[in-house]
Amino acid sequence: MNSTELANAVVSALLDRKAYDIIKIDVKEKSPVADYFVVASARSSAGLRALSDHVEDKVFKETGLTAIRKDGVHDARWIVHDYGDVILHLFNDETRLFYHIERLWGEGEKIENDD
Numbered sequence: 001m002n003s004t005e006l007a008n009a010v011v012s013a014l015l016d017r018k019a020y021d022i023i024k025i026d027v028k029e030k031s032p033v034a035d036y037f038v039v040a041s042a043r044s045s046a047g048l049r050a051l052s053d054h055v056e057d058k059v060f061k062e063t064g065l066t067a068i069r070k071d072g073v074h075d076a077r078w079i080v081h082d083y084g085d086v087i088l089h090l091f092n093d094e095t096r097l098f099y100h101i102e103r104l105w106g107e108g109e110k111i112e113n114d115d
Contacts, residue, residue, distance in 0.1 A: 001063050003028075003035035003085035010081075010088050013058035014040045017051050019090070023102055035085040039101050041093060045076035048090050052079045055088060 001009075007024055014022050019040040028035045042048045052073055060066055065083060072079040077095040081088040089101060 001065070006059075006063060006065065006083060006086045007036040007038055009059050009062050010038045010055060010083070010086055013055040014038070014051065016058065017054045019051050021096075025102065034082075034087045037087050037089060037101065039089045039091070039096070041091050041096050043093070045092065048076045048079055048092060049073060051090055052081070055081060055090075059083070 011022060011024055019042055022038070022040040025037040025039065026035070027033070027037055040051070042051050052070070056067065056070070067081040067083055067088075069082040070080065072090075077092050078099070079088075079090040081090075091099070
């Protein structure tokens with residue numbers, strides 16, 4: 001599985017659970033850390049935890065991959081899943097506004113959630 005397919009699997013899992021403001025940012029040419037950052041938001045701490053759990057389960061079922069590292073679940077303001085080539089950032093609104101990753105790494109591809 002290449003990094004684009006993995007990023008798309010992460011996005012698909014986010015769409016399942018009504019994450020919003022989903023953005024996939026290609027950082028291949030900007031960072032040696034990863035190929036893609038996927039950024040999404042949820043409205044509550046419980047929502048962030050639920051998204052985190054769902055992404056973890058669905059990505060494993062579809063790809064057999066687990067995150068190399070996962071952080072922030074306890075506080076549930078900014079949860080990070082590191083899949084190596086793809087890093088998922090789940091934010092609450094306040095924390096996302098403060099760090100504004102899109103401004104730092106580029107606008108990326110906005111994913112529309114039709115729900």
